[in-house]
Amino acid sequence: xxxxxxxxxxxxxxxxxxxxxxxxxxxxxxxxxxxxxxxxxxxxxxxxxxxxxxxxxxxxxxxxxxxxxxxxxxxxxxxxxxxxxxxxxxxxxxxxxxxxxxxxxxxxxxxxxxxxxxxxxxxxxxxxxxxxxxxxxxxxxxxxxxxxxxxxxxxxxxxxxxxxxxxxxxxxxxxxxxxxxxxxxxxxxxxxxxxxxxx
Numbered sequence: 001x002x003x004x005x006x007x008x009x010x011x012x013x014x015x016x017x018x019x020x021x022x023x024x025x026x027x028x029x030x031x032x033x034x035x036x037x038x039x040x041x042x043x044x045x046x047x048x049x050x051x052x053x054x055x056x057x058x059x060x061x062x063x064x065x066x067x068x069x070x071x072x073x074x075x076x077x078x079x080x081x082x083x084x085x086x087x088x089x090x091x092x093x094x095x096x097x098x099x100x101x102x103x104x105x106x107x108x109x110x111x112x113x114x115x116x117x118x119x120x121x122x123x124x125x126x127x128x129x130x131x132x133x134x135x136x137x138x139x140x141x142x143x144x145x146x147x148x149x150x151x152x153x154x155x156x157x158x159x160x161x162x163x164x165x166x167x168x169x170x171x172x173x174x175x176x177x178x179x180x181x182x183x184x185x186x187x188x189x190x191x192x193x194x195x196x197x198x199x
Contacts, residue, residue: 002052064094064105065132071096075141076107077173078125078150078157080116088112090124118150118157126164136164146172 068074074096082088094107108128114120129136142161144150150157158170 002049003056005049006053006056061108064107065134067098067103067105068094068096068107068134071098071138073097073138073140075143076125076139077143078121079145079173080112080121088116090121092125092128118155118160121150121157122160136161136168139165139168141169141171143171143173 074094077093077095078090080088080090088111089109090112091109092107093104095102095104097103110124110128112120112124126136128134139161142158144158158168162168162170
């Protein structure tokens with residue numbers, strides 16, 4: 001049930017209010033009154049659903065980290081953004097080799113509690129690597145959005161990562177390039193015509 005609630009992005013309280021009532025009705029119709037009480041006693045409170053979703057997330061993280069560890073090398077792609085509640089979020093994807101094929105998975109997403117400086121981003125990723133037994137020596141590439149905090153030559157995240165492993169190849173995310181190229185620039189048609197006439 002917790003997996004279904006998470007997949008459908010519903011509020012955790014839906015377990016008690018809707019699903020449990022649906023189970024009771026289905027049990028009365030299909031199973032008869034004997035097993036209704038047992039199925040109805042299973043907790044679907046919002047805290048229970050949250051705890052089960054957290055356990056599912058932890059299991060997925062453990063599986064991904066194990067695959068990344070088993071890979072001969074891997075690369076990461078990082079991006080920091082500010083959400084609607086003005087919280088800074090850092091999301092890190094990784095690409096690795098699994099059974100001879102390249103796989104791409106989300107490695108983690110963390111709130112940046114201080115600032116979005118390169119040092120804060122590096123410390124967050126380095127702490128995750130340390131806690132999960134990942135090493136910088138196996139990182140082959142780092143893909144970023146091209147901001148000074150990420151690729152700055154003096155104090156950027158990429159420079160800090162290269163201090164851990166000088167063989168890391170830095171790259172700029174193609175999706176960010178596409179977004180910048182496809183962005184509609186505000187212009188006045190009359191100004192454009194005046195420029196064209198002068199030429």
